[in-house]
Amino acid sequence: MRIAVPNKGRLHDPAMELLESAGLHAVDGADRKLYADTVDPEVTLLFARAADIPEYVSDGAADVGITGLDQVREADPGNVEELLDLGFGRCRLVLAAPEDGDITAVEDVAGRTVATEFPNVARRYFEQRGVEPDIVEVSGATELTPHVEMADAIIDITSTGTTLKVNRLAIIDEVLESSVYLFARDDVVENEKVEQVVMALRSVLSADGKRYLMMNAPEDRLDEVRDVIPGLGGPTVMNVEGEGGEKDGMVAVHAVVDERDVFETINDLKAVGASGILVTEIERLVE
The missing domain is CATH 3.40.190.10 (Periplasmic binding protein-like II)
Known part of the structure; x- marks a missing residue:
């Protein structure tokens, strides 16, 4: 499968960074080349002018394209489907x-x-x-x-x-x-590899601006903890065992929260007895 990517300009670097975050690293470099293999032997990157990418996809030179929605609408190829707003180049x-x-x-x-x-x-x-x-x-x-x-x-x-x-x-x-979109030709939209690429890119976008919280909290105050961090469908709660394998009245709580809420959330968690709070970045989030 070939993915057409802008070869230069303000869209090139963000597109490459997004693909790399999704796990599709170019293995032989991309500078001054028309093609680059990726770590997935079934996926190749093709570099073209942003304005030409809709035509490349429509004509079959590439299967999937990354370029501005304005370029897709201007080309109006008629046989491509817009799959995912990639959120940059607005x-x-x-x-x-x-x-x-x-x-x-x-x-x-x-x-x-x-x-x-x-x-x-x-x-x-x-x-x-x-x-x-x-x-x-x-x-x-x-x-x-x-x-x-x-x-x-x-x-x-x-x-x-x-x-x-x-x-x-x-x-x-x-x-x-x-903004910049991922789009594909109609006849490959349901291709398994295309679906894998869409899922990988969506997982990176879903993780943007999110943080993963881990902590210990008193079991008898779990309802208060849940009120502080509802998370994605609610926090994950696990038992915590003491030195002798006995429960010590504490549970481990994991949750995903918006980055902008982390400061206030940590203070609220401390107020309801949470301890050992750890905040980490999320690279990908498959919902």
């Missing part, structure tokens, strides 16, 4: 126009010119709203086109909106919210 595709101009609503671009690197996404967006502008495809510096009289408005990617503000452009509407 951005928005927006309709914007000069902040001192007369375009303040989507309807105002009817009969006007809109420049974009995403003509297919733009056409579908305007069709859904019953608006018919003249769409001009450009390949970079989209935000400059209204100022050189190439377009009246633009559809472009923004993360923070800073570039638009610098170029005195105001956001009129959000066209698409995007």
Whole structure:
């Protein structure tokens, strides 16, 4: 099975880090190569331009792809399925126009010119709203086109909106919210190896921002402990034996909690008699 991964840019490193966290380490390096084997002999990485990856998957050069949802929607291959939001590379595709101009609503671009690197996404967006502008495809510096009289408005990617503000452009509407997705061709979605990859990546994402707590707690105060750490479906409770094999009135409690709650949770646990509290990171969490 081949997984197409962005070969460079802001998506490459996070994609590779996620694959490695999921156990799919590249065994022969990935720099300046088109392919890289992984520790799984059935899985190979293929490196391509982020914008080309949907076509690679659709045409069969790769079975699974990792790239921005905006690229998938722009390519619109028709035979791929979006499997998993990988949670990085978040951005928005927006309709914007000069902040001192007369375009303040989507309807105002009817009969006007809109420049974009995403003509297919733009056409579908305007069709859904019953608006018919003249769409001009450009390949970079989209935000400059209204100022050189190439377009009246633009559809472009923004993360923070800073570039638009610098170029005195105001956001009129959000066209698409995007992040990096794992997707596959329709005919391999139910393939066992594809399902294994999805599960491995999901387990890494599920573990993000979680911590594993282990502690001893008085058995007679277990209900109070449960109130403090409900965990995933409730904490796991095990007996603790004393030196002679006798129970000493303590139980071992294990639970998963959100990282942001750890500080307060530990203090609350101490207040109900917990001791020997240990907090560890979680690499993968299969739910």
